[in-house]
Amino acid sequence: MNIKTTVTISERNLRYAEKMVEEGVYPSVSELIEASIEQMMLNRQSPDDAVANMADEIRQRMELPREQWIPLEGDTMFEEVRALISKKKAEKRNGV
Known part of the structure; x- marks a missing residue:
């Protein structure tokens, strides 16, 4: 289940995220953020x-x-x- 929320990011990060979407790397800024969080979860080791x-x-x-x-x-x-x-x-x- 997806939950809508509001986040605040720097202008620099937003420009980069939008560039990734424009280049077709991610379908949306939301997908980019979700993929980044998933990657952090995978990299985190006990x-x-x-x-x-x-x-x-x-x-x-x-x-x-x-x-x-x-x-x-x-x-x-x-x-x-x-x-x-x-x-x-x-x-x-x-x-x-």
């Missing part, structure tokens, strides 16, 4: 969700073959990570 997602990511990474793991030694770990990041950035710049 702390439990965040921990569960982190646990899932760790499990996925643990399933990688050993040769894809990054070996790190205790005292030099941060230097090794920084060097690895620099190497990856350089490869990306050089198109490798």
Whole structure:
């Protein structure tokens, strides 16, 4: 059930919303606002969700073959990570 209400938004946001409607991205400003609220609801996670997602990511990474793991030694770990990041950035710049 839809409920009619009144909202106040900035002129800038209204112009943007109307532009999106003019371009056919949304059928109306109301639909744009509703879609934006739905997106915010989907993106909102409870702390439990965040921990569960982190646990899932760790499990996925643990399933990688050993040769894809990054070996790190205790005292030099941060230097090794920084060097690895620099190497990856350089490869990306050089198109490798």
